[in-house]
Ligand code: ADP
């Protein structure tokens with residue numbers, strides 16, 4: 001019996017897609033290639049573009065995308081602020097902050113949520129990437145839903161926290177928790193746009209409806225100008241037909257939303273996390289680093305990132 005292409009690919013046969021071409025939806029799906037010029041326009045406007053990286057599923061590449069998109073935007077001369085809005089604080093550790101330091105409430109975004117009169121500037125930390133700052137997370141963010149259940153205007157807290165520094169950055173990226181609760185609602189309320197990272201696995205597609213419905217609710221109720229900047233296919237494995245099938249499926253369901261840039265699956269991401277640095281520093285010339293640089297240019301050219 002003839003093996004299907006998926007069976008063959010599982011047994012290690014070579015893919016028909018060249019490595020450098022795996023980072024583009026249009027090429028993988030056999031369409032005309034898109035080009036995002038290396039030279040980008042200067043940031044416009046005084047106000048930072050606030051972008052939430054959202055998906056209620058864990059392990060899809062939200063934190064990795066926040067760090068590496070941020071680093072790529074900073075390389076393009078943008079002033080970038082990252083916010084770790086997840087109780088696992090994995091972005092905070094991914095940026096090289098140790099566990100003991102994370103346990104300290106003071107100086108974290110949790111501390112700011114609990115004291116809205118505290119000056120946000122006192123919590124802003126420098127990363128190893130020039131031009132990229134961050135505000136660290138805290139494990140107690142896990143209790144946000146119950147802590148703020150009866151708070152008045154609880155969805156406006158993050159917007160209020162960011163207001164004093166909104167003119168001091170070009171792009172503010174929020175690494176959201178894998179839930180659609182109080183924290184994510186706060187992030188979406190404070191945001192101009194959303195990027196939805198999606199692992200190239202069939203079950204991940206099923207969760208997309210829930211994210212897009214939540215965003216529609218926020219638009220209708222609180223933040224009418226919130227836009228979805230795009231769905232980002234992550235962990236794309238060019239050796240499997242499955243990754244390509246999933247990509248075609250998302251493209252069919254959300255044709256305008258699927259970003260052209262694809263992030264390849266590679267262990268270099270886990271390795272760079274262990275080292276506490278973005279892949280753009282850890283493996284600067286790798287295809288994976290270049291995929292995030294291309295994402296930054298795509299977003300700028302689409303009018304997403306500033
Ligand atoms: P999330 O924030 O959505 O939970 P993460 O960004 O933490 O997801 O990624 C989950 C795990 O997968 C991490 O160990 C990370 O290093 C790894 N990872 C992320 N993106 C990729 C990728 N493109 N290829 C391989 N591993 C990845």
Ligand code: MG
Pocket residue numbers: 059062063064086090091175176
């Ligand atoms: Mg995460």
